[in-house]
Amino acid sequence: PEPMIYPKYSLIPILFLYAFISAPLQELFFRILYFERLLTAMPTILAFLFSAFIFAIFHLQFHNKFLTIGSFLSGLVWSIVYFYTGNLIIISISHALIGLVFSYHAHVITRKFNSS
Numbered sequence: 001p002e003p004m005i006y007p008k009y010s011l012i013p014i015l016f017l018y019a020f021i022s023a024p025l026q027e028l029f030f031r032i033l034y035f036e037r038l039l040t041a042m043p044t045i046l047a048f049l050f051s052a053f054i055f056a057i058f059h060l061q062f063h064n065k066f067l068t069i070g071s072f073l074s075g076l077v078w079s080i081v082y083f084y085t086g087n088l089i090i091i092s093i094s095h096a097l098i099g100l101v102f103s104y105h106a107h108v109i110t111r112k113f114n115s116s
Contacts, residue, residue: 011107015100023096030055030075031082031091044083052076067102074098 030051038047055075056068078091 011104015103018103019096019100023099024092026058027078027088027092027095030058031078031088035079035082039083048076048079048083051079064106067106070098070102 034054035047035051038051041047042050052072052075056072059067059071062068074095078095082088082091
């Protein structure tokens with residue numbers, strides 16, 4: 001399947017919603033609601049790996065191997081950072097910034113590639 005392409009006029013609102021709603025809600029769900037429960041059910045290292053795996057699976061919907069691998073790695077790092085710091089704000093900001101850069105880059109590159 002083709003990667004998602006958003007109409008040019010909708011990029012700004014999508015990026016805004018992503019940064020201020022989607023990324024923080026994903027972190028709330030994956031770190032607080034999900035990861036913390038995994039910690040009670042399995043050894044810490046498995047909780048890190050399983051949480052990152054599920055986070056990557058969540059991103060398969062975008063049909064982008066780079067995004068899926070990046071989601072696994074970032075999910076692993078964010079789980080570790082959350083485990084040691086308990087700071088969801090810095091993780092949410094990091095998630096938003098990485099997601100914004102990736103989304104903008106994917107949008108621009110996909111547009112240039114498809115218009116050639």
